[in-house]
Amino acid sequence: MDAALSNKALADAFEAQRPRLQRLAYRMLGSVAEAQDAVQDAWLRWTKAGEGVADPGAWLVRATTRLCIDRLRAAKAERAAYRGPWLPEPLIEPLTQDPLERAEDVSVAFLLALERLSPLERAVFLLHDVFDEDYAAVAETLERTEPAVRQLASRAREHIRDARPRFSVSQEEASRLAAAFMAAAANGDMAGLSTLLAEDAVLVSDGGGKRKAALRVMVGRADVVRLLEGLAWRGGGLGRVRDAKTMRINGYAGFVVTLEEGPETIAFQPGEDGRIAAIYMVRNPEKLSHVEG
Structure with missing residues (x-):
């Protein structure tokens, strides 16, 4: 086979599988950037071994999975030493587009549950x-x-039985909740914030030791409001937002916001009672390199 044609055939076979490999790697690693790196490593292996492979899809899934397992094992100590909640x-996807991913399979709750599994279990x-x-x-x-x-x-399955939420709340209602929360927070309306939160709501903020964030998970409506109230009193929090773009973040309605120190993402998990069940704030700049702030 002509070398140019052979290279094109290898590239075409790989590109046909790239979206599936990227989805798998993201769920394995919980990182867009690391998933892209793992898929790129799979491509490098494919260029050396792909010609003559009978089932390119199966070969590439195997290679990507093994690369992800290696990355998870190598990152174990680093993850254990992570500062604050992870x-x-x-x-991130535009709300105006049909989602590329099933919301329950990329939700923060589901990905956090996967973190409790060993690399092989995951x-x-x-x-x-x-x-x-x-299984074969x-x-x-x-x-x-x-x-x-x-x-x-x-x-x-025993570890993550209840971690894949079924999104019974409409996208419109979820977006309304998210927008109402942002408006109340920006205006310092703590009473309004409280009415939007479920009684057992949680707030998780990830600064990774690189930017200010709560070093524990806020649990319960009162705990969440106290944190936001303290941020407002100190002149921080969402009152300093320069810009906010509505987005779908891990399947949830949310915002990419621009602050003085850079971008952050805020995702809102709706609860069964028409209130917000969880708020997830990513502030660690190392996790936001792909975000336009």
Whole structure:
């Protein structure tokens, strides 16, 4: 085969799989940038081994999965030493477009639940339960026996049984809640904020030690309001927003906001009672390199 034609065939086969590989890698790693790096590494391996591979899709899924597992294991100590709560790197889509991802499969709640799994458990669960690979294929990918893979899948499901929320709230209602919260916060209306929050609402802010953020998860309406009230009293918080763009962030209605010190993302998880169940704020600049502020 002519070398140019061979290279084009390899590139075409890879590009056909790239969206699936990117989705898998993001769920494995919780990072847009790291997922892109893992997929790029898979491409480099593909250029050396791809010619003559009978099933390019299966080969590339195996390569990407193994690369992600290696990255997770290497990052274990770094993740354990992370300063303050950890949130996944935000996945941002315009609200005006149809979502590229199923909301429940990229929700922060789901990705945080995946963090509680071992790398192998995470790979098995995602490959089988999310990407519909059969157990035999998963076993080949992970170089494990099929019974061992089934056991890993069962264990993973026990950990994340309730973590994939079914979004019963309409996108319009979720957007209304998010906009009302931002308006009340910007105006220092703590009473208005309180009415928007579920009684057991949580607020998670991720500064990674690089920017100011709460060093623990705020739990309960009163706890969340106290934090926001303290920020407002000190002249910080959402009163300093220079610009705010409505976006879909990990399937939730949210905002990309621009502050004096740079961008941050705020995502709002709606609750069953028509109030906000959780607020996720990513402030760590290392997780926002792909965000236009």
